[in-house]
Amino acid sequence: MAIQLRKSYRFALRSSVYISLVICSGVLLFLYFEDLLKEYWPWYLVFIVLTFTMSFVVLQIRVENFIYRRIKQIYDDVSLLESSSFASRPITTDMKTLTEEIEKFAKDKKVEIDTLKIREEYRKEFLGNVSHELKTPLFTVQGYIHTLLDGAMEDKKVRKKYLQRAAKGVERLIYIIKDLDLITKLEIGDLHLEWEDFDIIELIQNIFDLLEMKAAKKGISLVFDTRYPSPVYVHADKEKIQQVITNLLVNSIKYGHEDGTTEVSVENLIKNKVIVRVTDNGEGIEPQFLTRIFERFYRVDQSGSRKEGGSGLGLAIVKHIIEAHNEKIYVESVVDVGSEFSFTLERASAPKKEETAKA
Numbered sequence: 001m002a003i004q005l006r007k008s009y010r011f012a013l014r015s016s017v018y019i020s021l022v023i024c025s026g027v028l029l030f031l032y033f034e035d036l037l038k039e040y041w042p043w044y045l046v047f048i049v050l051t052f053t054m055s056f057v058v059l060q061i062r063v064e065n066f067i068y069r070r071i072k073q074i075y076d077d078v079s080l081l082e083s084s085s086f087a088s089r090p091i092t093t094d095m096k097t098l099t100e101e102i103e104k105f106a107k108d109k110k111v112e113i114d115t116l117k118i119r120e121e122y123r124k125e126f127l128g129n130v131s132h133e134l135k136t137p138l139f140t141v142q143g144y145i146h147t148l149l150d151g152a153m154e155d156k157k158v159r160k161k162y163l164q165r166a167a168k169g170v171e172r173l174i175y176i177i178k179d180l181d182l183i184t185k186l187e188i189g190d191l192h193l194e195w196e197d198f199d200i201i202e203l204i205q206n207i208f209d210l211l212e213m214k215a216a217k218k219g220i221s222l223v224f225d226t227r228y229p230s231p232v233y234v235h236a237d238k239e240k241i242q243q244v245i246t247n248l249l250v251n252s253i254k255y256g257h258e259d260g261t262t263e264v265s266v267e268n269l270i271k272n273k274v275i276v277r278v279t280d281n282g283e284g285i286e287p288q289f290l291t292r293i294f295e296r297f298y299r300v301d302q303s304g305s306r307k308e309g310g311s312g313l314g315l316a317i318v319k320h321i322i323e324a325h326n327e328k329i330y331v332e333s334v335v336d337v338g339s340e341f342s343f344t345l346e347r348a349s350a351p352k353k354e355e356t357a358k359a
Contacts, residue, residue: 009060016059017052020055134176137173140166145162195236196235197348199232200232200274201228204224204245204264215253221262222249223262223264224263225264225265232274233347233348234346235346244318244321248278251315252278255283257283263278268347273347275345284333284337294329296313327344
């Protein structure tokens with residue numbers, strides 16, 4: 001291991017000068033009072049040099065050994081905590097450098113500990129949320145089955161009704177588990193995207209048709225901001241983008257006011273990008289919740305969202321799908337005015353068949 005001696009050399013040099021001055025001054029006074037200075041002054045100069053040299057050598061060896069042993073112990077202790085950091089570094093006896101290294105190490109460790117604490121809190125919250133989400137449909141299914149086993153099975157009407165409700169509880173469990181599986185794949189980067197060019201306007205219209213009945217129950221209209229006479233082609237995973245838009249529209253219906261409107265727009269951006277906006281005039285989201293709405297199972301309105309159903313993973317899945325496309329998602333909201341979710345996609349040129357037909 002390399003040893004840097006700059007600081008210890010200076011210390012030994014200064015100390016040797018002080019020691020030499022003290023000793024040589026005493027010898028000088030002795031020679032002066034004994035009237036021997038003129039006779040022995042050449043030897044006196046040799047004595048000065050020898051005194052300085054011996055002092056320097058002894059001090060340097062002793063100080064260096066002392067400092068090196070102490071600092072090596074510090075490095076060894078620290079290396080137990082971070083083998084990849086300090087163990088590979090040369091040991092320095094430069095106290096300023098050592099202090100800077102230790103301070104940097106302490107700051108890095110503090111950040112690491114704070115991060116671990118945040119993750120631990122997030123893990124506890126996540127496990128609690130998963131437990132709650134799974135517990136509700138499980139207990140529901142269990143209740144209906146036990147009721148049937150306790151004698152209600154003999155009544156055909158009750159039996160059918162309870163079995164239907166139990167089936168809905170099982171469907172909700174499957175829905176939650178599928179979403180959990182999907183978001184796990186998204187977070188670990190294990191999801192394979194099927195890239196293709198498709199018309200985003202046509203896709204949105206198809207989703208409008210699928211959600212028409214759900215929106216009609218609350219009197220909510222699903223509309224475009226304007227008429228799109230020609231297709232808008234994008235390059236992405238069509239199935240995953242369909243899930244993104246569906247989740248955003250379902251969310252707008254869930255939290256939208258009755259007889260409201262959800263509007264979708266597709267606009268061109270610079271650098272060959274388009275931005276898709278989903279805007280509603282619902283209840284909106286308070287500013288303090290905006291930074292957390294993309295977290296798994298996070299709900300702004302616990303009671304309202306429970307009544308509406310869902311896995312609590314919709315917006316988290318949206319965020320991860322968009323990020324898997326290396327795109328961005330944005331949200332703006334004003335309480336009692338509405339919310340707007342928007343995301344970018346890569347624009348694609350029209351397919352050759354389409355261009356030929358137009359020509």
